[in-house]
Amino acid sequence: MNRALPWYSWMFIVSPNPPRERTSLNCAATLSQSSKPPTLQVEKRKQCALSMQVVVLAGGFGTRLRPWTYEIPKPILPMLDKTLLEHVVEVVPSDKVDEVVVAGGYKIDDIEAYFKEADVSYDVRIVRETEPLGTGGALGNCRDVVSGQFVCLNGDIISSLDMQVGLDLHQKNRGIGTLALWEVQDPTPFGIVGLDDDQRITQFKEKPAPQEVFSNLINAGSYVFEDDIFDYIPLGRSSLEREVFPVLAEERKLNGFSFDGYFIDAGTPKSWSLGVEASIAHERWKGGKRIDSNWHADDSVNIHGDSKVENSMLSTGASITSAQLSKCSLLNNVRVGSNSKLNETLIGRNSTIGKNCTLDSVVVDHDSIVPDNTVLSCAQWPLIE
Template sequence: MSLPSAVVLAAGEGTRLRPLTRNRPKPMLPAGTRPILEHVFDQLIEAGIDSITVVVGYRGDRIRSYFGSSYREADLTYVRQDRQLGTGHALRAASSIIDGTTIVVNGDQLVDSRLIDDVATAHDVDAAATIGLVRRQEIGEYGGAILDDDGTVAELVERPQDKRAYKLNAGVYAVEPSIFDAIRRTEPTDGESSLIDAVTTLIEDGETVRGTVSDSYWLDATYPWDLLDLSDALFDTGVIGDEVASSATVHDSATIRSPVVIDRDCEVGPGAVVGPHTCLGENATVGSNAVVERSVIDADSRLGANATVVDCVTGIGVDVGHASVVPGGPGDVRVGDRFFEDEPIGALLADRVTDRGGVTYAPGTIVGATATIAAGTTVRGRIDDETEVRS
């Protein structure tokens, strides 16, 4: 089945990725050096889709201003979800635009165009919906599907805890307009209207919901350290590869260790070492004799001379001072009211963090946006937004 249009659900914040999402939604966080959402658009276009409706909400202005009314050869139309009340509620925001079969994808997860193709091929109008599935041993905090022998979906379970033969729900759907009636009739859970619950309503009504299992990739970033794993996976799958932008300046005495992506207008100083598995966003600077390894350094950030940065994720406009050290993970991290042990992150530095030099970050440190850290300080744990840390 040829499906020329798609709806991308990109209204959520990504609360478990705070404080990186203080100023932008999760779909605009970097996968490599480009927003997650840009990769999503690329894969939809590769699958032959040329009309995309984007449901925006939290910080939606960041999405509109970045992409405008078109991306590559695809037209972009925006609708707003005024309150973030779940994925079903988000899809309803686009109901006036949808008049036939359409593809629905999450804007904050990376899927291969092959998965989109597989869903489109498996779907026909005799089914109310078709779901894209992938094989994963660990489904964890995601959703799983149980399939009957004929490929129809018998059950959808969020965060399954039993040992049945689940396939992971990759968040790619082909849906008929009947989905909107199912959304309306489905009782919200904890105040949120879930697309998964609406599809379950279709199954309970006796409607046909198919599942198609694809051998393509599916990638997500739920927690801050996942952004490092995400970039690793993009290198490993060949979605991104070694690239040094023509406008970047790399000193002859610097060492670049593959794989790396060095974006436009970056500067790498004398004696610096960049990589492996490192992404430098647009206009980032690595000072003389600094070392940066397995890190995602976002746009307009600066690593001072003699700094060492390992297993680090930064926001935009971060300034790591002279001789500061992020020694790398693993570390214990607090996210909301949960504690995680031995996660592979050295530090997360949110937008416009500034350290004055000689700072040491204990593994697992999270520093909030616009925080300032005095010279010579050792920091650990979680530092709130706009905090001034004194030595």
């Protein structure tokens, strides 16, 4: 009997190999379900330097990308033909990734369902939050399933980071953690670090006031940890940045390294669009192709008339008629009418943008019709009353 395919089925690449069994964890009271005893898994990871776990902190609600995230949780939003989470994990060399542990709560069943079917080169384990726990609590919630040295990543970062550099520094300096760092002009919205000549972190301050700034190097949300980190994380809700890192910095148990290239927190329409632009420029896709500065999912994409389209993601069935698009993301079967001008706009699948529309930094829901002559900026569609 035929059954309806889930929304994400279009993203799958059929693998010739049968799917691996994957396990999930209700972390409040449940131990890992595995065919191997936990002690053997611990010993295996301690003995094999080529194999480690990657924890992805994915506990947010994706509020700034609504209404897309009402249906699709942010970790599995499609950026080109891969999910955001897959892009995040790519900073770790693929031969180092044994298992990805996803720590989250919002629509976690959808994330689990996606990765049961997805063709990825690693196992995926789900650790569930029954309530928001903060960055420290979310990581601490994984203490029963994570062992040895591991990588921990914030779940919405698109960057040029090569985590091998961090692994090498961690091997050299030891300690409990090694943090990736990014240089900015104004560090006050971020966590800042002081770094000595040996790349050991001497201070950590989250969101300093202007008079408290002692560095322009900020925490880039990507870490190498030893499992000793769990000794510093209390049970329940806590913050790595406010409660754990300052203590470890004072004890000189953290290292830090900066990197160049690009660093994007893809949590807003504007930054999502920057992430798409960077992913196109650096060819971060499995299939499809780049035409000029755009990514085309396949040959069903049609750009008609005198349209001007740049730095945009054009999924299957996209149809653009005499319109201007810059840094836009179009999911499957989107139509854009003539004389419309769209900038940094995200359009859900099966949606139509009418004629003569002007949309700037707008997120359009799936299965929507935006009427002719609509003008919107920094908004959601349908409009929230």
